[in-house]
Amino acid sequence: QSVVTQPPSASGTPGQRVTISCSGSSSNIGTSYVFWYQQLPGTAPRLLMYRNSQRPSGVPDRFSGSKSGTSASLAISGLRPEDEADYYCAAWDDSLRVVLLGGGTKLTVL
Amino acid sequence: QGQLVEFGGGVVQPGTSLRLSCVASAFNFRGYAMHWVRQAPGKGLEWVALISFDGVNKYHADSVKGRFAISRDNSENTLYLQMNSLRAEDSAVYYCARGLQDYNKASDVWGKGTTVTVSS
Numbered sequence: 001q002s003v004v005t006q007p008p009s010a011s012g013t014p015g016q017r018v019t020i021s022c023s024g025s026s027s028n029i030g031t032s033y034v035f036w037y038q039q040l041p042g043t044a045p046r047l048l049m050y051r052n053s054q055r056p057s058g059v060p061d062r063f064s065g066s067k068s069g070t071s072a073s074l075a076i077s078g079l080r081p082e083d084e085a086d087y088y089c090a091a092w093d094d095s096l097r098v099v100l101l102g103g104g105t106k107l108t109v110l
Numbered sequence: 111q112g113q114l115v116e117f118g119g120g121v122v123q124p125g126t127s128l129r130l131s132c133v134a135s136a137f138n139f140r141g142y143a144m145h146w147v148r149q150a151p152g153k154g155l156e157w158v159a160l161i162s163f164d165g166v167n168k169y170h171a172d173s174v175k176g177r178f179a180i181s182r183d184n185s186e187n188t189l190y191l192q193m194n195s196l197r198a199e200d201s202a203v204y205y206c207a208r209g210l211q212d213y214n215k216a217s218d219v220w221g222k223g224t225t226v227t228v229s230s
Binding site: 032033035037039044045046047050051056086088090091092096097098099100101102103104 | 145147154155156157160169170171172205207210213215216217218220221222223
């Protein structure tokens with residue numbers, strides 16, 4: 001099965017801007033929208049971004065998303081302690097007909 | 111906004127079956143696609159299955175294809191996951207989630223999850 005890949009960890013200090021990358025292939029990120037989830041410890045995931053760069057209502061504009069070719073990224077500016085969480089990218093795979101989730105990136109706010 | 115509550119988790123032996131339910135409220139259930147997503151202890155999220163709003167189109171992850179089946183009863187506002195031939199690696203918290211209205215591959219409302227443990 002195709003894989004969507006993201007770094008296992010990322011870190012930053014309060015106020016900094018951090019970026020989390022997500023890499024896929026032509027059958028998923030290359031042809032489908034990318035979406036992102038945030039999962040705080042012990043809670044259910046929360047939709048952070050969809051259609052590559054659209055934020056659901058209630059998500060602060062400190063969060064932004066982008067996509068280019070078979071890669072995507074999530075940027076968090078003005079980092080806050082409460083942003084410490086696991087972040088997952090995802091995309092529909094057109095040939096496998098499944099949703100592919102990345103392995104998750106644990107963001108630490110130092 | 112909507113609420114989802116999962117039921118049916120528990121401890122079962124390998125090779126047995128279990129059916130999970132997810133009851134929806136505070137939104138028009140029959141108008142939305144629905145997903146199951148699971149998370150093994152200490153691991154990342156794994157998408158399991160997707161069903162269209164009308165139950166016609168169903169998609170399953172390779173890891174569960176042929177063993178699990180997603181279904182829904184729109185008259186009862188309930189989503190199901192029938193899990194057969196359970197394996198130890200199916201042990202996880204199982205979440206049901208609502209597909210976005212304008213892009214149903216992403217999910218905007220999630221339940222709190224129900225825990226399935228497969229162990230002898």
